[in-house]
Amino acid sequence: MSEQDLVATSADAFARLAIELHDAPGVEETIDAVVQFALQALSCTYAGVALYTRGSHPEIAAVTDSVVADVYDLQLTSDNGPLVSAMRERSTILIRDTTTDERWPEWAAKVAALGVRSVLDVPLATGSGTHQTVGVLGLYSPDPDAFTADDEAIAHILARHAAVALASARHEETMAQAVDARKLVGQAMGILMERFDVDGDRAFAILKRYSQDTNTKLRDVAQQLIDTRKLPH
Template sequence: MDQSQNDGRGGADESAADTFARLAIELHDAPGVEETIDAVVQFALQALRLTHAGVVLHGRRKLEVAAVTDSTVAEVYSLQIESESGPLITTLQSGATVLIRDTHADDRWPKWADKVAALGVRSVLDVPLATGNGTRAAIGVLGLYSPEPDAFGADDEAIAHILARHASVAVAVARHEETMAQAVDARKLVGQAMGILMERFDVDGDRAFAILKRYSQDTNTKLRDVAQQLIDTRKLPR
């Protein structure tokens, strides 16, 4: 290999390194989960030269389509979520990467594959967003799609896994920060509601909190929601 080839390869490596460094910075600076996921999807398109990508996350009660590049990806996800079957579901449950080289030839999910092929998708690469806590199940999946058969090689898989690791950490951090922010907001709301009760009924803080808690339990309503209703209406829920 001559010097010009070495220089060319070095330039490509440096470009990839710059790309992932920029990704790390953007994910760190993203203000929330939605912005974090959007950044991951856009970098996936850029790094792998794709036109279709998306992310699905495990919500508290159901799967959440966090980001899609277009209606094709939305349909790919919808077909799997409704039937609870497909590479997305397998990746979520097992924490394993699933590669479909050609939807015309893959027989693991034939009905789904036929419908996806009709949408113009030939290659599929679903990569788990791992929690890192030892569990097999994933917190989400980065889905990559191509209209060309056998579009994903070993290098593409390696890049996809790097993106997924960045995304996993960023999503975990963003979710934690959102949870902490919600907890702070809840404490503020409860404090304001307690102040209203203390002034109106001339009770102390302990008694005001006990009133809110009782209404929360009796109406099967979250404490913060009881507090919010009292603040908005100046009335406790019936």
């Protein structure tokens, strides 16, 4: 295949990916589309995604094989390794051979024992600030020196698509949760207004007080009132 044909094929593949990511109904489905595309388009046998949570701690979001989960766990437990560095430094890290790389010797030896020789970790970032790092796309192969310059270039394009899609999916989920929470609180306020003959401001104040006194989210207090017709003790 000529270079021109390769570019056209890659462009067509990413166009299809963009549509698939846009149509994904949620974060989980978006991540699954990313790792499955990585398996098809890159020289990797395994792929995975680690994401920052709301508490700013990375967690395993998706893996195509249990080997990837082991590779991630080794790093997240010790807070050390290429995945952690890629997240913190917003830099792509390529390990051509885990049996010879000396940057993370203890981790590399354990990963090599799992049968992983090549590693490519690409940050998922939506902006220039550190807080704009969404996570990391990890690509793995049992073969040494498996990733070419073309693989790295394609991985960067995939990472950009993935970061934007994930940020959008997270925002939509957050907005949906917020709308749902408002509906629940409104329904709970209606119950209190009818039962105790109070106005909306007073009903909301009651819910808020119970939320604070029981250290429970306002949404959960409202849900419990709706389910049980009783306020939490």
